[in-house]
Amino acid sequence: xxxxxxxxxxxxxxxxxxxxxxxxxxxxxxxxxxxxxxxxxxxxxxxxxxxxxxxxxxxxxxxxxxxxxxxxxxxxxxxxxxxxxxxxxxxxxxxxxxxxxxxxxxxxxxxxxxxxxxxxxxxxxxxxxxxxxxxxxxxxxxxxxxxxxxxxxxxxxxxxxxxxxxxxxxxxxxxxxxxxxxxxxxxxxxxxxxxxxxxxxxxxxxxxxxxxxxxxxxxxxxxxxxxxxxxxxxxxxxxxxxxxxxxxxxxxxxxxxxxxxxxxxxxxxxxxxxxxxxxxxxxxxxxxxxxxxxxxxxxxxxxxxxxxxxxxxxxxxxxxxxxxxxxxxxxxxxxxxxxxxxxxxxxxxxxxxxxxxxxxxxxxxxxxx
Numbered sequence: 001x002x003x004x005x006x007x008x009x010x011x012x013x014x015x016x017x018x019x020x021x022x023x024x025x026x027x028x029x030x031x032x033x034x035x036x037x038x039x040x041x042x043x044x045x046x047x048x049x050x051x052x053x054x055x056x057x058x059x060x061x062x063x064x065x066x067x068x069x070x071x072x073x074x075x076x077x078x079x080x081x082x083x084x085x086x087x088x089x090x091x092x093x094x095x096x097x098x099x100x101x102x103x104x105x106x107x108x109x110x111x112x113x114x115x116x117x118x119x120x121x122x123x124x125x126x127x128x129x130x131x132x133x134x135x136x137x138x139x140x141x142x143x144x145x146x147x148x149x150x151x152x153x154x155x156x157x158x159x160x161x162x163x164x165x166x167x168x169x170x171x172x173x174x175x176x177x178x179x180x181x182x183x184x185x186x187x188x189x190x191x192x193x194x195x196x197x198x199x200x201x202x203x204x205x206x207x208x209x210x211x212x213x214x215x216x217x218x219x220x221x222x223x224x225x226x227x228x229x230x231x232x233x234x235x236x237x238x239x240x241x242x243x244x245x246x247x248x249x250x251x252x253x254x255x256x257x258x259x260x261x262x263x264x265x266x267x268x269x270x271x272x273x274x275x276x277x278x279x280x281x282x283x284x285x286x287x288x289x290x291x292x293x294x295x296x297x298x299x300x301x302x303x304x305x306x307x308x309x310x311x312x313x314x315x316x317x318x319x320x321x322x323x324x325x326x327x328x329x330x331x332x333x334x335x336x337x338x339x340x341x342x343x344x345x346x347x348x349x350x351x352x353x354x355x356x357x358x359x360x361x362x363x364x365x366x367x368x369x
Contacts, residue, residue: 028190028215028243029060033351036061040349047155047162048341049148051172051209052235056242059176059213061349066180066333066340068352076107076339079348083109086134087165089144090116095307096165096173099334100142104342109139121150131157139346143167161345168202169229174306175206177337179214181330182262185302190215190243195260195297197221197253197287198314199280200228203266203306208232208247212239219248221256223283253287260297264304265289265314281313290316294324302326 030036039061047053054062069076085104089097101111121127121143131154134141141162143151148169155162164172179189186192194211196204200222208228211218218236220228227233227249236247250256257263268284269277294303303315303325311317319325343349 028056029188030057030064030351036064036351040065040344040347043344043349044347045161046345048172048345049151049155049162049164050170051175051206051213052239053172054213056213056239059210062176062337062340062344063180063183063214064351065343065349066176066336067183069339069343070180070333070336072352073106075350075352076343076348078108079343079350080104080139080346081108083107083139083342083346083348084112084137085109085140085142085342086112086114086138087142087144088114088116088121089165090120090146090150091144091166092117093144093165095331095334096144100165100338103335103339107339107342107348109342109346112138121145121154127153128157130154131159135159140342163341163345166202169232170206170209171203171306172206172210173334173338173341174203175210176341177333178207178264178304178306178330179210179216180333180337181304181326182302184329184333185326186261188214190245192216192262193219193260193298194262194264195219195221195256196264197256197289197293198265198284199268200226201266204228205232207264208236209239212236212243212245212247215243215245217246217248219250219256219260221250221253221287223287224251226283253293254296257293258296260301262302262304263289263294263297266306267308267310268314284314288314288316289319291318294319304330307331 035057039058043058087100097113104111135158138160140160141154141158142165143154143162144165145151145167148167151162151164151167164170182189182192194216196207200220204220205228208218208220240246268280289303301324303319305315305327307327309315309320311320320327
């Protein structure tokens with residue numbers, strides 16, 4: 001577990017090594033009404049299959065809008081009047097389903113849920129035929145699937161926006177909500193030291209991409225053989241080049257967590273891999289987030305989990321229920337992040353001046369340079 005691989009922006013080494021990462025010349029965040037409106041115009045009618053579908057500026061606009069809809073929900077009460085959203089879910093859901101339904105209902109639209117847990121999409125009718133029907137009735141299609149290709153194929157065939165509400169490759173809505181939560185706590189994600197410990201899964205992929213877009217220093221600790229996919233690693237590095245963030249891959253959870261502002265974990269066995277649970281348990285045991293591991297993070301570090309959690313498996317009760325845990329803030333913010341996405345993709349976005357200063361508890365973090 002002591003060996004590691006370090007990958008970050010290619011002009012520098014990783015945080016904690018002798019050579020500090022370079023600073024980016026890119027100014028993060030939305031700097032003007034014009035920039036916000038241009039980002040919103042570009043996003044209107046688009047799909048969100050991956051966090052990487054968003055540019056750095058578009059991500060900043062989504063984050064700003066998410067703060068706005070949370071702080072001033074009355075300003076968006078009728079923004080999506082008469083819009084229709086359909087959700088096809090192949091996997092069980094609590095947070096994703098309820099927050100999407102609540103989001104569009106409170107924006108003036110309507111949600112229709114279709115349970116696909118017993119019949120995978122494309123089995124009864126081709127995805128292309130489904131898309132050509134749905135685009136005539138619906139304003140947006142939300143998919144929660146096993147295969148990422150189901151989402152990309154539906155997006156390719158549909159004239160209305162398609163949103164990835166979880167696939168085997170990514171969970172973009174979760175990552176956006178998670179970094180919204182971090183911005184609330186720390187004021188900005190730029191320069192934040194973010195550590196993920198556990199399986200290099202779909203959640204991990206989206207967190208890497210979102211952290212890179214927002215200029216965070218992301219450390220990922222996974223057991224050998226459970227690293228994130230190379231295509232995601234390379235894309236995250238490419239984005240970090242633009243923002244001054246970094247991506248560091250390790251096998252040692254202690255090194256990943258040391259000095260971190262935020263420590264994140266997920267279940268060791270994701271949906272679809274239940275048959276591997278017995279095999280995975282001993283492999284991931286050293287990666288459990290407990291008091292000893294968390295004690296190596298910053299004193300005011302937060303603990304994060306996308307939920308549902310397997311208590312006392314990947315995280316102990318003392319951490320999950322402890323004062324550093326912000327897991328239910330993350331769950332709450334799924335609602336506001338998804339409101340922002342729906343507004344952007346369906347043309348209901350507007351800039352609220354009171355939301356331009358993101359976060360309320362900013363603090364200075366030690367510089368990496």
